Amino acid sequence: MRALQKLLTIIYAAALSSSLPSFASTDYPNRPIKLIVPVAAGGGTDFTARLLAExxxxxLAQPVVVENRPGASGNLGVQQVATATPDGYTLVMPITSFPINPNLQKLPFDTVKDFSPVILVGTLPLVLVTHPGVPARNxxxxxxxxxxxxxxxxxxxxGNGTTAHLAGELFNRMSGIKMVSINYKGGGPAVTDLLGGHVQVYFSTIPPVQQHIESGKLSALAVTGTERSTELPQVPTVAESGLPGFDVTAWFGLFAPAGTPLAxxxxxxxxxxxxxxxxxxxxxxxxxxVQPAGGTPDALGAYLVRDIDKWGKVIREAGIRAE
Incomplete structure (x- = not known):
């Protein structure tokens, strides 16, 4: 796996340093930029994209127009950018399954080779929540x-193969337990059944469950990132709660088609x-x-390669298959 990660990193470096269409940096941009969001309008991904576009x-003194292209688990909009002219005028902010999908599906694009990373936009830690009837407080x-x-x-x-699903499987593997995964079509139904006591545990993004944590309808045991969340500062991380090295962080990044000029x-x-x-x-x-991020294009490229490798291992060990 380390050899694969090294190879993918080399591919990124080569793509960014290869002979690319040239133009003076002062000429860019001179017309509107299209930002593809591969989900329907509304929700955290769309909100973040529109905030940054504004x-x-x-x-840039040029319009940045958000275009929603939902479909095929986010792959439809991503594919559109993979085949777009690499001139800096078409961008995409994939959904959080972007580094997971290559390990589950045969995609019509190469997640690494067909894109030039621009910037890590933000990270989304999850929170491990339980129904209050579960007799565990940490x-x-x-x-x-x-x-x-x-x-x-x-x-x-x-959903099968989502970050919430893989968080549970990684927790199983690192803790030596075997919780049974119950698939739902989205976070809303999952939270509803958790509140009703029909399921016991859920790894959720924070906004959908924060009010229920504050009201006592759900118990927050830990957050899944490497640091405590600013939204739930009193809740420890899984790593500091007894599973060192546990880190599940979803993220948004901005990408352009491979070959986009470095300028x-x-x-x-x-x-x-x-x-x-x-x-x-x-x-x-x-x-x-969403926790704002930043950094260099190379840092985003390395982040993507790392997560493809990480989640590929979890998916293979858990025997997860695309539905």
Whole structure:
């Protein structure tokens, strides 16, 4: 796996340093930019994309137009960008399954070779929540309960192969337990059944369950990132709760077609770094459960390669198959 990761990183470096269409950086952009969002309007992905598009339009003095292209688990819109002219005028912000899908599906594009990374937009930690009827108030107690229970615990997920699903399987593998996964078509039905006590555990993004945590209808045991969440600062991480190294963080990144001129990538990255550092932008993203990120294009490329490798291992070990 390390050899594969090294090879993919080399591919990224080669793509970014190869002979690309040239133009003076001062010429870009001179017309509107299209930002493809591969989900329907509404929701965290769409909100984040529109927030960045608004600020980027002002910074570039050119319209950045968001176009929603839902379908095929987010792959329809992504494919459109993979085959677009690599001139800096077509971008995509894939959904959080972007690094997972290559391990589950035969895709009409190459997730690594067909895109030029621009910037890591933001990260989305999950929170491990349980129904209050589950007699466990921390990760250690949950693991002990699962090991000693005559009937296996079950956990909801928001769809086969989603981050919520893989979080549960990684938790199983690292803790030595075997909770049973119950598939739902989206996070809404999963939360509804968790509130009703029909399932016991769920790895959720924070906004859909925060009010239920605050009201006591759900118990928050831990967050899944490497640091505590600003939205739930009193809740420890899974890693500090007894499973060191546990890290499940969904993310949004901005990509262009492979071969996009470096001058365009650099201009976009420079402006977006500034935008993501704006206090009001950070507050608005945080309110939607997204922790603003930033960094270089190379950093996003490495992030993608790492997660493809990481989730591929979890998927193979858990025997997960595309539905």
């Amino acid at each position: 600020r980027l339009s002002a910074a 990760v250690g107690e949950l693991i002990t309960l699962a090991k000693n229970s005559k009937q296996p615990l079950n956990y909801a997920n928001s 365009a990538i650099k201009r976009l990255n420079t402006e977006l770094v500034k935008i993501l550092a704006m206090p009001d932008v950070q507050q608005k993203m945080t309110n939607h459960g």
